[in-house]
Amino acid sequence: MSIINFLEEYKKLHRTLFTTPSHGQGSFIAPLALKYIGKKFFSNDYSEIDGFDNLSNPRGIIKSLQDYASKIYDSKATFFLTNGSTSGIVAAMYALLNRGDKVLISRNCHKSVYNGLVLTGAVPVWILPNYNKDWGIFEGISLDYLEEIFRVNKDIRAFVLTNPTYEGVMSDVSRISIICRKYNVKLIVDEAHGALWNFHKAVGTPSLLQGADIVVQSLHKTLGALNPSALLHIGKDSTVEPKHMQQALNLITTTSPSYPLLINIEALIKYLDSEKGKLYVFDYVKNVNRFIRSIKTIPNLEVYSANNDVTKVLIKVTNLSGYELSDILFSQYKIEDELANDKSVLLLTGLGTTKSKLKKLEKALFHLCANNIKITQDDNSKKFVPVEPRVRYIPSLIWEKPCKEVELKYSLSRVCMELIVDYPPGIPILLPGEVIKKEHIEYLSSKRQKIKVLL
Template sequence: MKKNQYETPLYTAILEYSKKKVIPFDVPGHKQGRGNKELVEFLGEKTLSVDVNSMKPLDNIGNPIGVIKESEELMAEAFSSDNSFFLVNGTSAGVQAMIMSVCHQGDKIIIPRNVHKSAINALILSGAHPIYVQPEIDDHIGISLGVSVESYKKAIEENSDAKALFVINPTYYGIVSDLKKILELAKSHGLVTIVDEAHGTHFYFNDNFPDGAMKLGADISSVSLHKTGGSLTQSSVLLSNNGLVDKGTIKTTLNLTQSTSASYLLMTSLDITRKMLATEGKEIFNKVRELSIYARNETNKIEGYYAFGKELIDKNSVYDFDETKLSINTTNIGLTGIEVYDILRDEYNIQVEFGDSNNILAIISVGDTKENIDKLIGALKDISRKYKKEKKAPIKLNFRNPSVIVSPRDAFYSNKKRIKLEDSTGEISGESIMAYPPGIPIVSPGERIDDEMIKYIIHLKEKGSILTGTEDPEIKWIKVLGI
């Protein structure tokens, strides 16, 4: 029987708890804010009064049998899946749990090279061996596109013993692969399909966007409601369909790494947000889409910028495009995306999602207004007028199939030595290096380091990109395999 999506079991239970004025002798230690007055001034009495721990009337995320279970069932229905699991460690925890639920030591997983670092971390935790498939590259705008059906097909044919197949839906830049055909291909070969939908919440609530993975029959997916849906940062959901992946295995795997002190603020925000999206999502995302189209059109009127969109669609490496990703190429004004990102933040008080060597990304979602978009457009015009230089060629991306010499897990736990980055050519990396955001590794544990990787990392450092992954915070040194 269809559920009532206006219900909010967890939120309702939290409100009832708050009304009862319970005297707490449990954690958290601030005791409804009384023990930390400055925190109350910052967050407010109401917030602190419902920052609580697990208890009978509020259920337990580790083994939900009450209001959390009811809220998760509503979430599953809203996202067209059989099951859902609340996440308080973000979709990064969801990606790790998905891979660890399916892949064990030595199992092969077919996975795009431009995955988020959480997927690489999951390979370390699970011991799975990556079979990388390359996204196509658009050298004119300097971005990775989607992975074609043919590339997945070739990888499956060459690795008939693969256990799972991983898909990104959509990429950071809004690129969507032909998910329906990829899922059909995986199913015909008995592979489990794992989908990273961190940026795809809105796909489930408006038909003007590409399809959500669970609607198309994916086995398991993880979605960041906080990114484009409106819940609190770090709140996400893992979705699964019955069949190849056991629900109990997912729950047990999640309990390996997810906090036993799950934030009720985060979980309640998921409950409230699910209600909003399930009951008003179509109208909300109609407005979001209209704002996105307006922003893209206005940006493209400014000399020197290119806000790319659906014109990239070729039904191969770009099967579809997510219009809420306002990706803007900046090379024609002679500036890197990193430089434009910094100018927007430092001089115009505008924070976009990220800047890379060639582009900036502004995400348009449920909280955006035309007024704020006009401020962004105005700032972009001003930057073009004040800072425009000679046009520069896009920086080519370093997305080639790396030489995976040992598994990420074996590399991570191997004996390592510390050497200068510029001297590491030919060595096997014991660490990851990535620009964050978006958090896509340039080199990962177990891969042989080459000159192109080093040049690209040095270029990003020189342009002011935030690099992470190594023990050395300045990325001057890297740990490689050896004593």
């Protein structure tokens, strides 16, 4: 069965609906919404009315479509999410962790993991991935260090790993999952940026096929879906029960899932699984590879290529900070990157990255390097070099506690009461409950004068 076919048949019944959503499939659309979104989107927006399925307890069309996706992805179960990876990450933590359970988290996690910590009451044990100062990015985690942490903390129940990183750096999930199993630790992989891998395994190997228990993927980041569509998969050999996962998802997600998003997920997965879709993906990856080969010939330009997903193009130019390069691309060439740091710039590509877009970027980079364009940019020129966090209170115990604002310069050793995140990439610098160190003050002083601390 298919949601798309079902809707087509349903429309032929010409039912008169006195149900939500109240726009009546587009009978009312605010004029500007009509102009900018269009009637089609509204006309396919339904609620769980008679004959439809229910995303929080799927038994009909959604269930059969999720089962179909599960076959394509080779999972034990696959769930469609219309609240992004954010909801999947929180629900995965909720499914596996009880109050007081220890959870290992790589510090380059997305801030949704913090939400999971608040809601589950779990106790974080942080692991700092290796930090590459030349590129200003986190890379993989040391497997020996990982094993050492599990040896010392025998009561860790789960590990939340971000793979790939925002910049596309991939970890050896096969070996990580073997270590996790040895210590009876469940492995949750935030694969928000790796959704393409299932359709082009030369780009990256899906964590699902490398022994992860739960994998969460955003479909809008690289795979060309509408914001915020995502999938949550349970690994084939995992002991995580799909029923239990569904219950956890139901605690987090909306009871009114977006049908346009579900339609898009169906259409996308079916297309990418078809011969045409496979060719499209193949062609796109070929174009990015060709683009990378070309820009690698530019003098003074370097492309990051250490075990990364090629669709995430991380570059740096001699004598320019990443922030300066980013500013030049923006102001001189009208090109906007995904993010910049003090060393490098990330250009995110995906299924919507056409050859002509790549050509424009290629030309700009050749021109920029040949003409030695420079600008002076000192705002944001500092980068936070991650330090080992010191947790005084766990997030679930601290987030409601009274706080006050103090001058940042007098906040050394106080307990931070804010979630301080640079966005993108959304990696936490300080979490509520963590002790403020001198490195935090040095970094934040160019951005703010005050900080909230525990009373």
